[in-house]
């Protein structure tokens with residue numbers, strides 16, 4: 586009995602230690618750029634206080650940080666549950682909008698089409714503007730499939746310019762995405778993706794591109810982005 590209890594303590598201690606290591610470190614921004622807390626205050630027009638890695642708004646908005654590592658599962662934008670790390674995402678009709686850019690480079694946002702090394706970046710939008718005065722949005726049907734999200738643009742060219750939500754896809758296996766679930770006081774659900782466009786230690790403040798994601802409850806299938814999902818769905822219906 587004693588050995589069972591001791592074993593349980595060791596297991597609990599181990600899982601607590603792992604949980605602390607499941608979050609990517611965010612560095613303080615340089616050059617007077619805003620922190621995540623500052624950006625939340627601006628976007629939602631209220632003050633936020635930090636609670637661990639989460640934030641609570643004065644008007645009842647709760648902002649919950651997703652794990653970066655160590656969890657399986659897929660984040661469903663329609664669903665407030667937090668199944669694991671911010672690597673794979675799904676949903677139905679989904680809208681993605683740029684809400685802030687604190688980078689000298691234009692930022693592209695989209696998703697990876699295909700699996701493994703042959704996956705290619707499918708751009709949803711490229712931002713215009715800087716700071717909070719930015720535009721860029723797209724709507725897509727994620728069709729209940731799981732997707733790797735990605736951003737592109739920055740100091741370098743080619744593949745070094747592309748970062749996905751899967752850390753092991755990226756240069757130096759670095760994580761470039763920090764994700765929060767945002768719940769309004771009435772239960773409204775949205776998600777904020779904070780991307781980092783630099784691999785350089787000291788610059789990893791995760792405010793280069795901030796994207797807000799919302800599930801669209803409408804029944805209409807709005808298919809943009811040229812991914813051919815409508816064709817796939819059509820084919821499957823004919824086969825059935």
Ligand SMILES: [Ca+2]
Nearest residue numbers: 653760762763
């Ligand atoms: Ca992450």
Ligand SMILES: [Ca+2]
Nearest residue numbers: 788790791793
């Ligand atoms: Ca940065």
